[in-house]
Amino acid sequence: MNKAILRFLAGMVCFWLGISVSQAAGDSAAGKKKFYTCEGCHSVAGYTNTYPTYHVPRIGGQHADYVVSALKAYREDERKHGSMKSNVDNLSEQDMEDIAAYVSKFRGMNSSLPVTGDIQAGRTKAAMCASCHAEDGNSENNMFPRLAGQYESYLLRALHDYKSGARANPMMMGFASTLSEQDMKDVAAFYSSQKKGLTIPQD
Numbered sequence: 001m002n003k004a005i006l007r008f009l010a011g012m013v014c015f016w017l018g019i020s021v022s023q024a025a026g027d028s029a030a031g032k033k034k035f036y037t038c039e040g041c042h043s044v045a046g047y048t049n050t051y052p053t054y055h056v057p058r059i060g061g062q063h064a065d066y067v068v069s070a071l072k073a074y075r076e077d078e079r080k081h082g083s084m085k086s087n088v089d090n091l092s093e094q095d096m097e098d099i100a101a102y103v104s105k106f107r108g109m110n111s112s113l114p115v116t117g118d119i120q121a122g123r124t125k126a127a128m129c130a131s132c133h134a135e136d137g138n139s140e141n142n143m144f145p146r147l148a149g150q151y152e153s154y155l156l157r158a159l160h161d162y163k164s165g166a167r168a169n170p171m172m173m174g175f176a177s178t179l180s181e182q183d184m185k186d187v188a189a190f191y192s193s194q195k196k197g198l199t200i201p202q203d
């Protein structure tokens with residue numbers, strides 16, 4: 001191959017990489033503004049959903065890619081929640097990327113939360129979850145949501161929803177179906193009590 005062709009190919013690769021990088025990265029300053037309508041629920045410590053009662057999830061420090069995929073799941077009705085649906089309906093792809101860039105930067109700022117389940121039992125039972133969510137729930141892989149520092153009541157809610165099929169994710173439905181009610185309470189307590197995890201996005 002002659003040098004001109006090689007240079008051309010190298011240029012194409014850089015061009016392509018440049019495009020994929022710029023597509024992946026949201027603008028966190030723009031995201032902060034767009035997050036305004038979300039703050040009333042997601043930036044208030046200990047805020048709960050009205051009915052059924054469980055904590056509004058902590059999304060500060062969550063992987064940006066997972067945040068985008070969760071928002072799309074509400075838009076596509078794969079996850080059902082009235083106010084989340086109406087909040088995402090008007091968001092463009094860029095809005096979602098920007099918001100995800102903003103919330104994901106609040107990394108590991110909280111300490112662990114008080115829990116009701118059995119943390120030690122949960123630690124043992126969570127061993128089979130570690131390959132994806134990491135041992136302490138602080139997965140570094142974008143594909144797998146962080147669980148450390150998440151509210152216990154929300155984790156429990158999510159596991160119930162996978163087990164009942166209300167939240168249809170084939171992978172997690174399989175894992176949740178192996179857990180008893182007590183197992184769910186214990187693993188939720190374990191992840192919730194882990195440090196350096198999720199927090200509330202608040203400047």
Ligand code: HEC
Pocket residue numbers: 035037038039040041042049055056057058059067070071079080081083084087088099145157
């Ligand atoms: C009225 C309160 C409320 C408002 C406003 C709201 N949310 Fe939510 N949000 C919730 C609740 C409750 C859930 C959990 C729903 C469920 O069980 O699936 C949730 C779930 C989420 C999740 C999924 C978290 C996870 O771990 O899977 C993301 C991401 C999210 N919201 C982002 C946003 C964004 C971005 C906005 C603004 C555009 C917003 N929310 C506005 C209450 C709210």
Ligand code: HEC
Pocket residue numbers: 057069125126128129130131132133143144145146147155158159167169171172175176179187
């Ligand atoms: C093979 C990989 C894998 C394993 C093993 C796994 N998970 Fe997951 N988990 C995922 C993926 C992917 C998601 C996101 C699914 C979605 O978008 O709903 C998820 C989501 C979750 C959520 C919801 C998080 C949120 O913010 O809403 C909880 C809770 C959870 N997993 C707990 C567990 C527990 C407990 C175990 C072990 C019993 C486990 N997972 C094992 C891949 C895995």
